[in-house]
Amino acid sequence: MSRKRILIVNNNMYIGGVQKALENLLWEIHSDYDVTLLLFHKGGELLNKIPPDVDLIEAASPFRYLGMSKYDVRGVKEKLLRLFFAAFTCVFTVRKTVGLMGLTQKKLRGYDTAISFLHSGKEKTFYGGCNEFVLNFIEAEQKITFVHCDFEKIGATSEKNRKIYSGFDRIATCSDGCRASFLRCFPELSQKTYVVRNCQNYNEIKRMAQVSPEKFEGNGFNVLTVARFGKEKGIPRAVRAFAGICNAESKIRYYIIGDGAERRETEELISDNLPAGVVTLLGEKENPYGYMAKADILLIPSISEAAPMVINEAACLGTPVLSTETSSAVEMICDTGFGWVCKNSEDGIRKEIERLAGSRNEVESKREFLREQKFDNVMAVKQFSELISQDGKTTD
Incomplete structure (x- = not known):
């Protein structure tokens, strides 16, 4: 029986909570699934800690600016391009920016599950883009997004983000508290919102x-x-x-x-x-x-x-x-x-x-x-497995 093909999308692999959680998850699942990791920018201290059998790919060139910090950008041309996309986002929202960046992005096909591992932020902040990328540029049997924040506190509640999250088949939050916070923003999404705890090494x-x-x-x-x-x-x-x-x-x-x-x-x-x-x-x-x-x-x-x-x-x-x-x-x-x-x-x-x-x-x-306690990832891996094993697409 062939293994499920999973594509996970993230901005980069610099040291941070989301990236560390992703690294740990990859080590737990890489032998059970055929995993591809797509990064906006192939950069970060954790890049060389990814399991060797995980296929690492990069999004079309313009997306790298969503994965780079201002300190990563070298040269006048690069700085001007990043500044342009950041300014464009401030005026037109990150959803429009992803659309513009995606003019050169080929549609990715052949995956059972596509996962956005980075939550959406304020719609006019130059951040994220992973949710929009998964929804618009990947064909998969099911699409899942992760929320690694106190969504209520980051001020990202908006009709545009409501529409984005409604487009996913399932939503995974990293704790009960984060799930409750997210659902205070979008209560109508409760039937498709689950808890998948972070893995640790x-x-x-x-x-x-x-x-x-x-x-x-x-x-x-x-x-x-x-x-x-x-x-x-x-x-x-x-x-x-x-x-x-x-x-x-x-x-x-x-x-x-x-x-x-x-x-x-x-x-x-x-x-x-x-x-x-x-x-x-x-x-x-x-x-x-x-x-x-x-x-x-x-x-x-x-x-x-x-x-x-x-x-x-x-x-x-x-x-x-x-x-x-x-x-x-x-x-x-x-x-x-x-x-x-x-x-x-x-x-x-x-x-x-x-x-x-x-x-x-x-x-x-x-x-x-x-x-005296035993620490392991048994529950977290079980939650992840159940999340992606549900049949087909959900209905709102």
Whole structure:
């Protein structure tokens, strides 16, 4: 019996939550299906981590601009073309931009299932395009799209996006909370919207933690955040929370791995409000797992989140998680016993950090619980298999 042919479409393979989830999924399914991965731009640190038997192809040339950052574009001509498409989107929407880019795109045929792995954003933002590509340029028995965001919070609810998502046979969200958020925007799509949890490479995470073991100085209470310095990640307010409870004699220490737009603001907050050594910026690290394994807790101080992969990464290393209350936090942390959820505010972060620092037995008990758990992708793979095994097309 021949294997099902699946085509998955994404923008690129740079390090990010969507791309990491895609890499992990490919490793779980590549031996069961005939998988082709189509990228708008063949770029990214995760490109060489794709299973070798996955067929890698690229969309027609203009689509690369939807997969490239402004830093990837070289030369005046390239910069002008990207600027043109971005400006065109601001005026006419990304749907029109995809149509323009697709003038040179051949129709792709012969697939059982076509999957868009990247959600739609605001219709006049130069982002996405994968949903439109799957709907307009691929012929397949069924078409599926994934939602890896808190759709309500990103502000992408519109009639155009409603029409786009209505065009798919099925919609997969990465958590119950993300499904609920999506359906608050498009409640009429409930019958075709499912949950398919993200896969993790647990063995690799544990191996990398052992390859690069780290240790923190002294016997303080060590808190770690691993995240981009983006507005939604809430890192500056986390630093302000630590400023409210830490002084020169305090044994609480906060370490941050990552980089991004808000790093400079964070550096200024640290120098202006905290004694030296209380908060340490460790920068971008390809392998953060040595630090993650040794931290007392992992802190997710986000203003908004979908289903952060870092939750299960920390948990499988035996590190409890404290998160602000976002769309999937309760189901992924409280319901699993992986840690604690606090109010989504600076004060909420401050109070819970202070409480946990004074409750070391509770933290250690949580670590012991995590060490006894079995972490695998059985449920996630089952959900994916059921998603693509449903017969034919759905009706609205």
